[in-house]
């Protein structure tokens with residue numbers, strides 16, 4: 001048997017198995033059950049979130065005749081009748097998928113509309129699915145307006161686009177619009193887990209989490225990456241191999257780097273940066289992963305139980321979250337984003353990356369003594385607010401943050417704590 005890629009093999013065949021688009025599914029099911037069907041739908045959303053899949057399911061709902069051949073329009077297509085099977089297999093003559101990117105001219109649209117006038121050959125509804133509809137020319141759009149407003153009763157239009165901004169309002173106003181959401185990494189990795197169980201291939205949850213994050217909101221991209229990972233890992237999908245496949249850094253290295261910056265260990269940080277290059281990871285990717293780490297730290301600081309993933313680095317991220325102030329995390333995140341944007345203009349990637357490290361060090365609050373003298377590390381306090389004030393003597397205090405536990409805040413409060421708050425020391429260089 002020939003191998004079928006996962007994205008196709010696991011394409012949902014009914015509303016129940018759709019992942020992550022509950023709001024759209026509920027509205028469509030309701031419309032089908034109440035028999036309140038619009039004649040034109042517009043599905044919007046980025047690639048790989050389920051526009052085509054949803055369109056095929058809807059076509060089946062409209063044309064399913066049930067196993068006994070007597071069924072009507074339903075929100076639960078049987079999957080067994082000729083119409084259901086033909087649509088699933090892509091050979092149903094009255095379900096027509098058109099890619100507007102390659103059929104965009106007015107002539108092609110006119111031909112299509114002329115054919116739409118004929119009744120379906122062997123079905124209840126003729127369903128036209130026009131993908132990437134924003135690619136149509138203005139003339140083609142104009143040609144379809146009339147039909148789109150009042151199509152023959154046996155014709156349904158399903159338009160799909162990744163870029164609804166480019167669809168004329170005259171078209172938008174004739175369609176019922178549904179915005180498909182980007183898939184959350186949790187939804188993608190949950191589905192991957194299900195697929196892997198069904199396929200009987202062992203996979204580490206952390207490896208799937210990493211793949212899901214790399215899919216950036218697209219289930220199709222996620223399953224393609226999973227295909228790639230299965231091939232790359234030759235059987236057992238592990239975090240280590242997936243990391244190597246994606247060229248993603250070990251998050252431990254980034255946690256180490258963050259710690260070095262926090263403690264002003266500039267020399268070690270630069271040495272680590274050099275090592276990253278030697279390990280063959282691109283600095284651009286490293287900057288991105290580091291920003292992603294800062295993002296996770298910031299989330300953990302505000303909502304401690306927000307990250308439910310099985311990341312092995314979670315414990316370390318928690319430690320970092322408790323030893324940085326939210327302001328520092330924000331600033332470091334901003335520095336990394338800027339470094340990413342500047343990467344193309346930097347003398348080289350290594351310079352771009354290390355400059356980001358040096359910038360973080362330069363903007364470090366009180367704890368960093370110029371001239372490379374690193375303040376003595378105290379074993380006790382975990383929060384830098386306290387550490388910084390202890391070590392820096394006369395430096396102005398950080399504004400105490402509202403989530404500092406009272407006992408730490410009291411311990412750290414210097415004599416001038418009653419004065420009106422000043423600007424924090426960072427950012428003035």
Ligand SMILES: [Zn+2]
Nearest residue numbers: 064078081084
């Ligand atoms: Zn059926």
